[in-house]
Amino acid sequence: MNFxxxxxxxxxxxxxxxxxxxxxxxxxxxxxxxxxxGRWQGLLDSILTLPLVLPPTVVGFGLLLLIGKRxxxxxxxxxxxxxxxxxxxxxxxxxxxxxxxLMYKTAKAAFEQVDANILDAARTLGVSEWELFWKITVPLxxxxxxxxxxxxxxxxxxxxxATLMVAGSIPGKTATIPIAIYFATSxxxxxxxxxxxxxxxxxxxxxxxANNYWERYQIALxxxxxxxxxxxxxxx
Amino acid sequence: xxxEVDLRKKLAEFNLDIRFSCGEEIIxxxxxxxxxxxxxxxxxxxxVRPDEGRVVLNGRTIYDSAANVFATPQQRRIGFLxxxxxxxxxxxxxxxxxxGLGRLDKEARRRRVMEMLEKFHIVELxxxxxxxISGGQQQRVALARTMAVDPEILLLDEPFSAVDVxxxxxxxxxxxxxxxxxxxxxxxxxxxxxxxxRLSDRILVxxxxxxxxxxxxxxxxxxxxxxxGARITGCRNLAAYTRLNEYEIEVEDWGxxxxxxxxxxxxxxxxxxxxxxxxxxxxxxDQVNGFPVWIADTSDAPFRMTFYLKIGAPPASPExxxxxxxxxxxxxxxxxxxxxxxxxxxxPAALFYMND
Numbered sequence: 001m002n003f004x005x006x007x008x009x010x011x012x013x014x015x016x017x018x019x020x021x022x023x024x025x026x027x028x029x030x031x032x033x034x035x036x037x038g039r040w041q042g043l044l045d046s047i048l049t050l051p052l053v054l055p056p057t058v059v060g061f062g063l064l065l066l067i068g069k070r071x072x073x074x075x076x077x078x079x080x081x082x083x084x085x086x087x088x089x090x091x092x093x094x095x096x097x098x099x100x101x102l103m104y105k106t107a108k109a110a111f112e113q114v115d116a117n118i119l120d121a122a123r124t125l126g127v128s129e130w131e132l133f134w135k136i137t138v139p140l141x142x143x144x145x146x147x148x149x150x151x152x153x154x155x156x157x158x159x160x161x162a163t164l165m166v167a168g169s170i171p172g173k174t175a176t177i178p179i180a181i182y183f184a185t186s187x188x189x190x191x192x193x194x195x196x197x198x199x200x201x202x203x204x205x206x207x208x209x210a211n212n213y214w215e216r217y218q219i220a221l222x223x224x225x226x227x228x229x230x231x232x233x234x235x236x
Numbered sequence: 237x238x239x240e241v242d243l244r245k246k247l248a249e250f251n252l253d254i255r256f257s258c259g260e261e262i263i264x265x266x267x268x269x270x271x272x273x274x275x276x277x278x279x280x281x282x283x284v285r286p287d288e289g290r291v292v293l294n295g296r297t298i299y300d301s302a303a304n305v306f307a308t309p310q311q312r313r314i315g316f317l318x319x320x321x322x323x324x325x326x327x328x329x330x331x332x333x334x335x336g337l338g339r340l341d342k343e344a345r346r347r348r349v350m351e352m353l354e355k356f357h358i359v360e361l362x363x364x365x366x367x368x369i370s371g372g373q374q375q376r377v378a379l380a381r382t383m384a385v386d387p388e389i390l391l392l393d394e395p396f397s398a399v400d401v402x403x404x405x406x407x408x409x410x411x412x413x414x415x416x417x418x419x420x421x422x423x424x425x426x427x428x429x430x431x432x433x434r435l436s437d438r439i440l441v442x443x444x445x446x447x448x449x450x451x452x453x454x455x456x457x458x459x460x461x462x463x464x465g466a467r468i469t470g471c472r473n474l475a476a477y478t479r480l481n482e483y484e485i486e487v488e489d490w491g492x493x494x495x496x497x498x499x500x501x502x503x504x505x506x507x508x509x510x511x512x513x514x515x516x517x518x519x520x521x522d523q524v525n526g527f528p529v530w531i532a533d534t535s536d537a538p539f540r541m542t543f544y545l546k547i548g549a550p551p552a553s554p555e556x557x558x559x560x561x562x563x564x565x566x567x568x569x570x571x572x573x574x575x576x577x578x579x580x581x582x583x584p585a586a587l588f589y590m591n592d
Contacts, residue, residue, distance in 0.1 A: 122336075124314055124387075125335055131338070135335075136324060
C-alpha cells in the first residue's frame with residue numbers, strides 16, 4: 001500500500017498558521033470594531049464579514065488579483081524573488097481570508113457581551129487600556145474567543161475553493177486534505193478519498209465537541225457553580 | 237477639598253447643562269430616571285466626554301474644553317461605585333482590591349489589600365469570587381477596591397437599587413458611617429427621596445439635564461424653589477394660584493378656594509404647593525384655611541394611607557379630586573366612618589410658592 005500522507009501534513013501546517021494569523025488579526029479587528037461607533041460602522045462590518053458569504057471562487061479570484069504577478073502584493077514579493085501564487089503561502093492566505101469573518105464576528109459578539117461598567121470600573125482604578133484589555137476584557141470574553149478560534153480552525157481545515165484557485169493542487173506542496181479528496185474522487189480512487197473523509201470528519205468533530213464541553217465548563221466556572229461545589233467539598 | 241463642575245453635553249432627549257460646586261460634604265443628586273444623573277457622574281469621572289465646560293477637582297483642572305484639557309479616567313483619581321458594583325467576576329476578592337495597585341511593589345500591595353480587607357470586615361472573603369458572595373458583601377468589596385487607590389472624591393451611582401428592602405436599610409447605614417469618615421466630596425446619585433434625605437446634607441435636584449435646585453435638605457423639602465423640584469421631592473399637591481393681596485391667594489384648580497398664607501405671596505401668578513401631611517383634620521370649617529371635603533378615592537400603603545379629597549362638593553368620579561392627604565394607618569377607620577363631608581385645614585405656615 002502506497003498511501004500518500006503529505007496532504008495531512010500540509011493541511012495541519014496551513015491550518016495552524018492560518019488560525020494563528022486569524023486569531024491575532026481577528027481579535028484586534030473585533031476589539032476595534034466593538035468600540036467603534038462611527039458612521040461607517042455598518043459598511044465596515046459588512047465588508048469584514050463578506051468572505052463568509054461570497055462564493056469561494058470569488059474570494060480566490062480576488063486573491064489572485066492581489067497576489068498575482070501584476071497585483072500589488074505579488075509585485076512587492078517579487079522584489080525578494082518570491083512567488084506566492086501556487087505556493088503553500090497562498091493556501092495559508094486563502095484559509096486566513098475565508099476563516100477571518102468567523103473569528104471576527106464571534107469575537108466581536110463576545111467583546112460586546114462584556115459589561116461596560118466593569119471596564120469603566122477598571123479605568124477609574126487607574127489601570128491602562130492595554131492592561132485592561134488583557135486582564136479584564138480577554139478573560140471575560142474568553143469562552144467566546146475560544147469558540148471563535150475553534151470555528152476558524154475548522155473552517156481553515158475545510159477550505160477548498162479559494163485554495164484550489166490560488167495554491168493549486170501540487171502533490172506534496174499545496175495539496176491539502178480537501179483537495180486530495182476532490183482529486184482522488186475525480187480520479188476514481190474512492191478508497192483514498194474515503195480515508196481522507198474519515199480523517200477530516202474525525203478531526204473536525206472532535207475539535208467542535210471538545211470546544212462545546214470546554215465552553216460549558218467555562219460558563220459554569222464563571223457563574224461560580226463549580227467553585228461553590230469544590231469549596232463545599234473541601235469543607236466537608 | 238473641592239469640586240467645581242460646569243458641563244454641557246447634547247443628549248438624544250435633552251441637553252445636559254450643569255453647574256455647581258461643592259466642598260468636603262455628601263451631596264445627593266436626586267432626579268427621575270433619565271434625568272441625566274448617571275451621565276453627570278460619568279462626565280465627572282471622564283468616562284464620557286462632554287461637549288464643553290470645565291471640571292476642577294481640588295484645584296486641579298481635569299477637564300477644560302477651552303484649553304483642550306481632558307484628563308483620562310485613569311489620571312483623575314476619582315472613586316466610582318457602580319450600580320451593580322461592577323466587580324471583576326473572574327478575580328478573587330483580594331485580587332479585585334489589588335487590581336488598581338499595580339504601581340506598588342508586591343509587599344506594599346499585599347499590605348494595602350490586607351488593610352482594606354480589615355477596614356471593611358471582609359478578611360474571611362479574600363479568596364472567594366464575587367458571584368459567591370452576597371449583595372451586601374459585594375458592596376463592601378466594591379468600596380474596598382475603590383478606596384484602595386485613595387481617591388480624592390467618591391461618585392456613587394444608585395448603589396442600593398439592586399438590593400432587597402430589608403438589606404437596604406442596613407447597607408445605607410453602613411454606607412453612611414463610611415461616608416462620614418471619608419475626607420473629600422461624595423456625590424450620591426439616587427431617585428429615592430428617603431435615601432437622599434438620609435444620606436446627605438445638601439441635595440441637588442436634576443430635571444431633564446438641568447440643576448433645578450441645590451439646597452440644604454431641610455430647606456429643599458420645606459420650600460422647593462421650582463415645580464419640578466417639588467415633584468421630585470415627592471410633593472403631590474401643586475396648583476396654579478392668583479394673588480389677591482400680600483397674604484392671600486385664590487386657587488382655581490382646588491375649587492376656587494381662597495387661602496391665607498403666613499409667608500408673603502411672592503408673585504402675581506405662580507404655583508403653590510402643600511405636602512400631603514400638612515393637611516389637618518378639624519371639627520368645623522370656621523378656622524383659617526378650613527374647608528369641607530369629600531373622599532374621592534383612597535390608596536393603601538403598609539403604614540400610611542392616602543385619601544384623595546375633593547373640596548366643596550361631592551366628587552363625580554374617583555379621578556375627581558383636588559388634594560392628596562396622608563394619614564397614619566391607625567386613623568384610617570375613624571376617617572372612613574364619618575359621613576361626608578368632614579373638614580380639613582391647609583396649614584397656612586406650610587404653603588410654599590414656586591416658579592414654573
